[in-house]
Amino acid sequence: MNVGVAHSEVNPNTRVMSSRGMWLSYALGVGLLHVVLLSVPFVSVPVAWTLTNVIHNLGMYVFLHAVKGTPFETPDQGKARLLTHWEQLDYGVQFTSSRKFFTISPIILYFLASFYTKYDPTHFILNTTSLLTVLIPKLPQLHGVRIFGINKY
Amino acid sequence: IHHIVQNGGLYKKPFNEAFEETPMLVAVLTYVGYGVLTLFGYLRDFLRQWKIEKCQNATEREEQKDFVPLYQDFENFYNRNLYMRIRDSWNRPICSVPGAKVDVIERVSHDYNWTFTYTGRVIKDVINMGSYNYLGFAQNNGACQEAAAEVLSQYGAGVCSTRQEMGNLDKHEELEKLVARFLGVESAMTYGMGFATNSMNIPALVGKGCLILSDELNHASLVLGARLSGATIRIFKHNNMQSLEKLLKDAIVHGQPRTRRPWKKILILVEGIYSMEGSIVRLPEVIALKKKYKSYLYLDEAHSIGALGPTGRGVVEYFGLNPEDVDVLMGTFTKSFGAAGGYIGGKKELIDYLRTHSHSAVYATSLSPPVVQQIITSMKCIMGEDGTTLGKACVQQLAENTRYFRRRLKEMGFIIYGNEDSPVVPLMLYMPAKIGAFGREMLKRNIGVVVVGFPATPIIESRARFCLSAAHTKEILDTALKEISEVGDLLQLKYSRHRLVPLLDRPFDETTYEETED
Numbered sequence: 001m002n003v004g005v006a007h008s009e010v011n012p013n014t015r016v017m018s019s020r021g022m023w024l025s026y027a028l029g030v031g032l033l034h035v036v037l038l039s040v041p042f043v044s045v046p047v048a049w050t051l052t053n054v055i056h057n058l059g060m061y062v063f064l065h066a067v068k069g070t071p072f073e074t075p076d077q078g079k080a081r082l083l084t085h086w087e088q089l090d091y092g093v094q095f096t097s098s099r100k101f102f103t104i105s106p107i108i109l110y111f112l113a114s115f116y117t118k119y120d121p122t123h124f125i126l127n128t129t130s131l132l133t134v135l136i137p138k139l140p141q142l143h144g145v146r147i148f149g150i151n152k153y
Numbered sequence: 154i155h156h157i158v159q160n161g162g163l164y165k166k167p168f169n170e171a172f173e174e175t176p177m178l179v180a181v182l183t184y185v186g187y188g189v190l191t192l193f194g195y196l197r198d199f200l201r202q203w204k205i206e207k208c209q210n211a212t213e214r215e216e217q218k219d220f221v222p223l224y225q226d227f228e229n230f231y232n233r234n235l236y237m238r239i240r241d242s243w244n245r246p247i248c249s250v251p252g253a254k255v256d257v258i259e260r261v262s263h264d265y266n267w268t269f270t271y272t273g274r275v276i277k278d279v280i281n282m283g284s285y286n287y288l289g290f291a292q293n294n295g296a297c298q299e300a301a302a303e304v305l306s307q308y309g310a311g312v313c314s315t316r317q318e319m320g321n322l323d324k325h326e327e328l329e330k331l332v333a334r335f336l337g338v339e340s341a342m343t344y345g346m347g348f349a350t351n352s353m354n355i356p357a358l359v360g361k362g363c364l365i366l367s368d369e370l371n372h373a374s375l376v377l378g379a380r381l382s383g384a385t386i387r388i389f390k391h392n393n394m395q396s397l398e399k400l401l402k403d404a405i406v407h408g409q410p411r412t413r414r415p416w417k418k419i420l421i422l423v424e425g426i427y428s429m430e431g432s433i434v435r436l437p438e439v440i441a442l443k444k445k446y447k448s449y450l451y452l453d454e455a456h457s458i459g460a461l462g463p464t465g466r467g468v469v470e471y472f473g474l475n476p477e478d479v480d481v482l483m484g485t486f487t488k489s490f491g492a493a494g495g496y497i498g499g500k501k502e503l504i505d506y507l508r509t510h511s512h513s514a515v516y517a518t519s520l521s522p523p524v525v526q527q528i529i530t531s532m533k534c535i536m537g538e539d540g541t542t543l544g545k546a547c548v549q550q551l552a553e554n555t556r557y558f559r560r561r562l563k564e565m566g567f568i569i570y571g572n573e574d575s576p577v578v579p580l581m582l583y584m585p586a587k588i589g590a591f592g593r594e595m596l597k598r599n600i601g602v603v604v605v606g607f608p609a610t611p612i613i614e615s616r617a618r619f620c621l622s623a624a625h626t627k628e629i630l631d632t633a634l635k636e637i638s639e640v641g642d643l644l645q646l647k648y649s650r651h652r653l654v655p656l657l658d659r660p661f662d663e664t665t666y667e668e669t670e671d
Contacts, residue, residue: 003608006429008369008376008388012608019613021180028181029188071191071230072608075373081225 003074010076013088017098030056030109046117050126053113057106057130064102065137066151082153087143094140106134163437165473169573170392170432176648179583180613186584187612194234198226209267231608235585240266242592242604248275250293253624255281257601276599280633282619283603287460287576288547289624290491290531296539297491297530301523308522316508320519328525332496335532336466337476340505341498343528344513345520347455347485348374350495353512355451356382358481359420364404366397366448367422370430375422375453384420385410391430394438397421401446419448425457425468425484429610429618431571431579433457436468440478451481459489460576465535465548471574489535492527494520547623551576554621554630561634566647570616578619580637580646582606587644588615594643598636 003012016022034052037043043051064086074080080088090096110131117123136142146152175183200206210233213223241262249256257276260269290297304324314320325343332341344350355378359365363384367375369391379386387404389396401419408415421443423434436452443450454467462470467484469476476482482498497507508514520528535544555576562569568581582588588606595602595617606615625633641647 006370006605006609007611008367008371009611012612016612019180019611020175021177021613022184024177025181025184025188067227069225069227071227072232073228075376078225078228081228 003072011070011074011080011088011091012072013070013080013085014091017089017102018096023098023101026105030105046120046123049113049116050123053106053109053127054130056109057134060102060106060134061137065134068151083144084137084151086138092143094143099138103135103138106131163441168433168435170571172430172432172570173568173649175581175583175613176650179648183584183613186586187607190235190585194230197234198230209264237266239585239589239592241269242589242596245596245601250291251281251284252286252289252291253281253622253626253629254278255284255601257596276596278599279596280600280625280629281622282633283601284622285456285488285620286491286622286624287456287489287551287620288465288491288531288535288544289550289622290489290527290534291624292491296534297527300530301526304526305523310523311521312519314518315516316514316519322519322522322525324522324525324529325519328520328529329496331529331532333498335536336482336498337469338482338498338500340501340503341496342504342507342511342514343486343494343496343520343525344511345494345517346513347487347493347495349513349517350483350485350497351375351453352378352381353517354483354497354507355379355420355422357507357510357512358382358451359384359418362409362414362416363418363420364416365420365422366400366404368392368424368427368434370427371422371424372428372453372455375424379422391427392432392435394435394442397439398442401442401448405446419446420451421448422451423453425452425454426460426572426575426577428456428577429579429605429616431569431575431577431618433461433468433471433572433575436472436474440474444478449480450478451483452479454482454484455495456488456577458484459535459548460551461574463548464545465489486524486528490528490531492524492531494524494528551621551623554623554625554627557627558619558621558630558634562637563649565634565638565641566649566651567637567641568649576621578621579616580619581648582615582617582646583613583648585615587646588617590644591617591640591646594640595636598640600633600636 003010009015030052033055034048037048037051038045040048065084068084069078069081070088089099110127113127114124117127197206201208201210210229241260246258246260247255248258257279259272259274259276261272262269284291292298308322308324312320312322316325328343329341332343333339344353351372351374355365355375359382361383363382365379365382365384365386367379367386367388369388387400389400404416404419407413421439423439426433434452439450452468457471458467459465461468464470469479469482476498480499481503483495484498485495486492487494497504530539533539534541535548537544552574555574559569559573559578562578562580570579570581571577582591582604585606588604592602592604602617602619604615604617610616
């Protein structure tokens with residue numbers, strides 16, 4: 001069971017985010033996270049929304065923009081070893097539908113969180129900074145860019 | 154309900170292929186499964202790193218911790234966290250000839266599959282649904298074995314030389330004439346290893362400045378051969394003739410990428426039966442396209458030679474076409490003939506060229522004599538030239554087994570991929586836990602199966618693959634079907650909603666991206 005045994009897709013990671021049912025599972029996962037946070041008794045609704053937003057953006061940052069390479073060996077001599085999952089999506093082609101979906105979903109979450117926190121200043125600062133940490137790495141100009149050499153190797 | 158594709162009369166009989174789509178609930182649960190496994194994998198890696206749990210992987214030595222790391226830990230993540238958990242379904246040691254039934258050495262693991270110990274017992278008469286034993290020639294008694302033993306005592310076990318030096322025996326010449334006669338081509342050449350036949354001969358046929366159009370699901374040997382050749386590779390969607398035609402048109406209109414010069418050669422690489430999907434290539438349409446756009450066709454009949462067609466001549470005979478239309482007919486002796494090695498058949502000039510220019514002919518040792526005799530005996534048996542009707546009976550038995558097995562599995566409600574006539578039957582499992590569970594439960598019930606998962610297949614398409622054989626009698630198949638149904642009920646594998654999706658169910662959309670090499 002290795003990559004390249006049964007198909008000529010060099011890096012299966014590029015296709016994972018656009019396979020059938022992935023978007024739905026992702027939306028359901030975020031929904032589940034929010035419901036779990038809402039059911040904690042001492043957490044109020046605005047705090048629950050901000051927490052959902054922040055935890056979701058933290059998870060997205062770690063899995064899409066911090067972890068590099070593939071969890072399996074690929075037959076292309078490691079071309080994707082220094083690339084994050086976001087950079088590997090669709091072999092680096094920008095503005096594909098899964099990239100658009102994963103850019104829009106934190107924005108929607110941000111809108112919902114701002115509405116439910118009634119635009120309170122502390123919540124606003126928290127939500128906006130966490131949205132920026134997740135939106136800026138997705139810009140095409142930042143494809144392959146490592147600021148200050150962080151996370152380069 | 155059969156969908157007959159009458160594409161201007163190209164197909165002489167119905168071409169039924171179905172790839173039922175993954176049910177949405179199953180896909181979501183599969184992702185949940187992989188997500189949970191990933192999270193637990195991260196947790197276990199954390200524990201191993203902080204020495205809370207003993208690390209049983211290979212690690213670098215303490216003295217070398219400050220050096221640049223030799224391995225990247227993350228590339229092994231899948232291996233140590235997912236594959237290790239279900240590793241006992243693969244690499245099972247066997248201790249008898251793998252015919253219709255095989256003896257498997259029993260092994261247990263006390264540390265969750267990191268190490269195995271043999272209990273000392275042997276599980277006898279496990280029904281073998283994993284060997285590519287299509288015509289049942291995997292035997293250690295019978296006419297093939299006696300002839301091979303005689304040749305062994307006469308010629309010895311090994312040749313110890315390449316074809317071009319001292320390794321060209323009269324047995325090889327006899328075999329090549331026989332293979333050419335079997336396939337209906339002018340001339341043929343044989344090689345010692347099936348994988349090497351593809352990977353060493355495609356570089357001899359195409360080079361830089363040529364274009365290779367290869368199917369999405371081609372085998373690793375074809376992919377390796379294509380990459381070694383240095384030609385430009387473009388991939389078309391699996392068995393999708395619109396995709397292939399579009400690529401051909403684009404190639405001819407636009408020429409080579411920057412210089413716009415015409416391509417020196419265009420070679421289409423397809424396989425007869427795709428072993429992971431069980432689908433058969435749409436050969437009439439491919440040949441029509443090849444003639445229209447004046448390109449060459451390389452057909453890899455590794456699984457289909459001997460297994461398809463009324464007399465076992467392969468996919469060309471199955472569709473009733475002329476073998477001279479296919480430029481390069483490649484195949485292996487590993488599957489239906491019970492031997493080893495591969496062959497290439499075609500026009501005499503082509504084969505003479507390959508005799509001098511192929512890497513296998515120049516550098517690799519030739520086939521060993523007893524193996525050659527096994528191929529000769531089994532091929533004569535299939536052709537009926539040994540005086541019995543055993544060969545024809547085997548081919549017919551395989552076709553009957555295929556139809557019966559597939560029909561029964563579909564009736565039970567499993568999702569089965571592929572063409573109705575292909576002896577390779579993939580049964581969809583989807584979830585990662587079910588891969589391991591299916592393998593183990595079937596072994597408990599004395600049936601050995603092959604299971605495959607991510608990343609060898611797409612993430613939501615893990616499967617169990619059954620390979621039918623003419624050596625399987627109806628009783629064996631009935632036992633197997635009963636057990637499969639039981640396990641299917643236990644693991645809830647009967648997903649099919651009996652919606653026969655039309656043949657163009659894999660819609661041709663432009664939105665897949667491939668790695669471009671400049």
